[in-house]
Amino acid sequence: MRHTISVLVENKFGVLARVSGLFSARGYNIASLAVSETLDAAISCMTIVVDAKDATVLEQIKKQLNKLIDVITVTDFTKKEHVERELVLAKVACAPKDKPKLESSIKKYMAKIVHYKSNAAIIEAVGEQQQIKQLLEVLNGFGVRELVRTGKVAMSS
Amino acid sequence: MIGAQILLECLKREGVEVMFGYPGGQVLPIFDKLYDSDIKFILTRHEQGAAHAADGYARATGKVGVCIATSGPGATNLTTGIANAYMDSIPMVAITGQVKSFLIGNDAFQEADVTGITRPITKHNYLVKDASDLARIVREAFYIASSGRPGPVVIDIPSDIQMQDTEFVWPETVDIRSYKPTYFGHPGQIKKAARMISQARKPVIYAGGGIISSGAHLVLRALAEKIQAPVTWTLMGIGGFPATHKLSLGMLGMHGTAYANHAIMEADLIIAVGARFDDRVTGRLDTFAPLAKIIHIDIDPSSISKNIKVDVPIVGDAKNILGELLESIRKSPDTQEWLKVTDALKKKSPLRYKDGGTLKPQYVVEQLYEATKGEAIITTEVGQNQMWAAQWYQYHYPHTFISSGGLGTMGFGFPAAIGAKIGCPEKTVIDIAGDGSIQMNIQEIATCVCNKINVKVAILNNGYLGMVRQWQELFYKRRYSHVCIGSPDFVKLAESYGAEGIRVTKKEEVRKAIDKALSIDNTVFIDFVVEPEENVFPMVPAGEAINRMIDGMA
Numbered sequence: 138m139r140h141t142i143s144v145l146v147e148n149k150f151g152v153l154a155r156v157s158g159l160f161s162a163r164g165y166n167i168a169s170l171a172v173s174e175t176l177d178a179a180i181s182c183m184t185i186v187v188d189a190k191d192a193t194v195l196e197q198i199k200k201q202l203n204k205l206i207d208v209i210t211v212t213d214f215t216k217k218e219h220v221e222r223e224l225v226l227a228k229v230a231c232a233p234k235d236k237p238k239l240e241s242s243i244k245k246y247m248a249k250i251v252h253y254k255s256n257a258a259i260i261e262a263v264g265e266q267q268q269i270k271q272l273l274e275v276l277n278g279f280g281v282r283e284l285v286r287t288g289k290v291a292m293s294s
Numbered sequence: 295m296i297g298a299q300i301l302l303e304c305l306k307r308e309g310v311e312v313m314f315g316y317p318g319g320q321v322l323p324i325f326d327k328l329y330d331s332d333i334k335f336i337l338t339r340h341e342q343g344a345a346h347a348a349d350g351y352a353r354a355t356g357k358v359g360v361c362i363a364t365s366g367p368g369a370t371n372l373t374t375g376i377a378n379a380y381m382d383s384i385p386m387v388a389i390t391g392q393v394k395s396f397l398i399g400n401d402a403f404q405e406a407d408v409t410g411i412t413r414p415i416t417k418h419n420y421l422v423k424d425a426s427d428l429a430r431i432v433r434e435a436f437y438i439a440s441s442g443r444p445g446p447v448v449i450d451i452p453s454d455i456q457m458q459d460t461e462f463v464w465p466e467t468v469d470i471r472s473y474k475p476t477y478f479g480h481p482g483q484i485k486k487a488a489r490m491i492s493q494a495r496k497p498v499i500y501a502g503g504g505i506i507s508s509g510a511h512l513v514l515r516a517l518a519e520k521i522q523a524p525v526t527w528t529l530m531g532i533g534g535f536p537a538t539h540k541l542s543l544g545m546l547g548m549h550g551t552a553y554a555n556h557a558i559m560e561a562d563l564i565i566a567v568g569a570r571f572d573d574r575v576t577g578r579l580d581t582f583a584p585l586a587k588i589i590h591i592d593i594d595p596s597s598i599s600k601n602i603k604v605d606v607p608i609v610g611d612a613k614n615i616l617g618e619l620l621e622s623i624r625k626s627p628d629t630q631e632w633l634k635v636t637d638a639l640k641k642k643s644p645l646r647y648k649d650g651g652t653l654k655p656q657y658v659v660e661q662l663y664e665a666t667k668g669e670a671i672i673t674t675e676v677g678q679n680q681m682w683a684a685q686w687y688q689y690h691y692p693h694t695f696i697s698s699g700g701l702g703t704m705g706f707g708f709p710a711a712i713g714a715k716i717g718c719p720e721k722t723v724i725d726i727a728g729d730g731s732i733q734m735n736i737q738e739i740a741t742c743v744c745n746k747i748n749v750k751v752a753i754l755n756n757g758y759l760g761m762v763r764q765w766q767e768l769f770y771k772r773r774y775s776h777v778c779i780g781s782p783d784f785v786k787l788a789e790s791y792g793a794e795g796i797r798v799t800k801k802e803e804v805r806k807a808i809d810k811a812l813s814i815d816n817t818v819f820i821d822f823v824v825e826p827e828e829n830v831f832p833m834v835p836a837g838e839a840i841n842r843m844i845d846g847m848a
Contacts, residue, residue: 147472151421155413162414193599200596206418206438209472 504568
């Protein structure tokens with residue numbers, strides 16, 4: 138099962154390697170990872186989506202993360218109220234005549250065409266996993282040529 | 295001050311009396327300052343020897359061991375020793391030279407990504423990028439290495455940083471906001487544990503290396519005596535409880551005593567202290583201690599419920615928590631019947647071996663115990679020698695059994711003995727070795743002779759890589775694949791280095807040879823030519839329940 142964990146770390150060089158190295162050394166899977174600075178430039182926030190087969194593994198992942206000297210806090214969003222979003226960019230095949238149809242079919246996902254050139258549109262969408270999944274199904278009908286996702290970010294609410 | 299001076303000044307202020315190491319191109323500024331320093335320096339013959347010696351020093355004294363090597367190969371040679379210290383939670387600071395900071399990443403001569411290589415085998419590591427950070431880093435490194443669950447810390451210092459001139463400011467305190475180990479147990483959990491102990495009928499205390507590193511041996515003994523619970527221990531916990539005590543069950547696990555393993559399987563309560571339910575201890579996990587509730591005391595939260603689900607976890611320092619428990623237990627459990635059972639188990643299946651006319655390795659270890667009255671520090675290599683040293687020498691005190699537990703590093707015992715002897719010069723230090731293991735760091739005999747370090751090496755020479763041979767005998771139809779190992783003449787070898795050598799081939803000569811070796815003020819190799827195909831028993835085959843032992847006496 139997938140769980141979203143947010144890890145506040147000292148913004149020091151090598152800290153990403155410490156975290157990712159821990160996952161590979163102990164055989165845990167990272168589904169996605171997003172890293173950025175926080176309000177405090179000395180602290181970075183990593184939002185990690187992990188695949189954990191059971192609660193014991195998830196617990197171990199959190200404990201092992203906490204054990205790293207540069208990790209300040211670990212927050213598990215599994216049972217916490219929170220808001221989570223992911224941004225995707227999708228390049229979709231689209232002849233000029235189909236553009237209105239594409240626009241209307243992605244509207245309800247609050248996605249928009251941010252670039253259009255020679256029969257291809259780049260669509261930007263921000264949303265929850267379910268929304269993005271549905272949007273991608275719609276886009277598949279047009280033909281997705283390229284897809285880039287940021288990975289999830291999350292904030293407790 | 296330049297970086298190199300700052301480093302040595304900080305080491306002095308941290309109380310470092312001795313360093314083990316090897317010079318090289320990227321640590322020249324440090325070695326130049328060492329020339330005038332009053333820190334004792336032991337030049338080993340290989341960087342791996344330096345790391346193990348620092349480790350052995352730390353295990354014998356409880357202080358932080360320090361080793362140093364140059365960049366590239368110097369640093370990579372330290373890594374086995376660093377990983378060894380990491381697996382056994384030994385406080386160590388390893389200092390490595392690095393190529394000049396502006397060359398890093400350029401594949402410069404003798405460059406290796408040392409912080410990258412050592413990340414998974416250290417508690418923490420540092421690459422120093424500015425000499426003005428150095429004092430803080432050294433302070434933090436010693437604090438991290440020695441606090442919480444101890445472990446090794448690497449400080450990688452580019453040679454230009456060693457030369458960089460800056461103001462020396464000693465940080466009076468260490469404050470790492472993201473690192474605050476827990477030392478005292480949760481009062482509610484302690485109460486719960488105390489209640490559980492009072493209600494137990496068949497308690498067993500399972501003590502690990504945490505007893506030694508937190509100095510909890512006396513309070514462990516007080517608790518065991520108060521609640522009248524038998525005590526078993528891990529390889530790392532040897533010496534944490536007197537082996538000759540009437541509540542002692544000896545070591546448990548793969549080569550533990552039959553009575554310890556049976557007691558675990560029958561217990562209704564296991565009090566695990568500073569131990570981590572390693573696979574060599576538990577055997578097949580789902581069969582381990584089926585009737586028992588488990589209290590687990592450990593300073594490392596990630597050790598708890600990692601391998602086995604526990605009923606009452608208590609995070610904190612073993613010494614503190616055992617002390618708190620001792621005070622909280624109002625009513626001691628009635629264990630009279632239980633102790634009768636464990637005593638009967640001890641009588642029924644004691645540790646034993648077939649003692650015929652030939653020279654048995656177990657007999658040698660017994661004689662080492664007799665000759666030293668259990669007062670020596672014993673280090674071991676890895677394999678059969680290690681298990682016999684654990685089984686047949688009776689340890690009364692902490693810090694007297696020094697062995698590579700987690701990593702299982704052949705070649706550890708001899709350099710570790712050097713470190714132990716430097717740390718405890720008044721003690722007799724004996725490395726119980728195999729003919730295979732001793733050859734993995736045999737070059738350190740030069741370190742002994744040149745520095746007049748008087749250690750004894752008892753080689754249980756069976757002509758085989760004995761433990762692997764034993765597995766091949768028992769589980770691979772005696773197909774002895776590459777385990778018959780040729781050795782040099784250890785007596786002549788010792789002599790050629792300026793040490794002394796004694797060969798023993800008969801049982802009757804054992805004690806005389808040991809006494810002679812102990813009376814010589816020099817390093818002595820005693821080459822005990824023992825029974826070639828002797829096995830370590832009892833033995834729990836890998837993946838079996840721990841009460842399904844082979845005892846080899848049939």
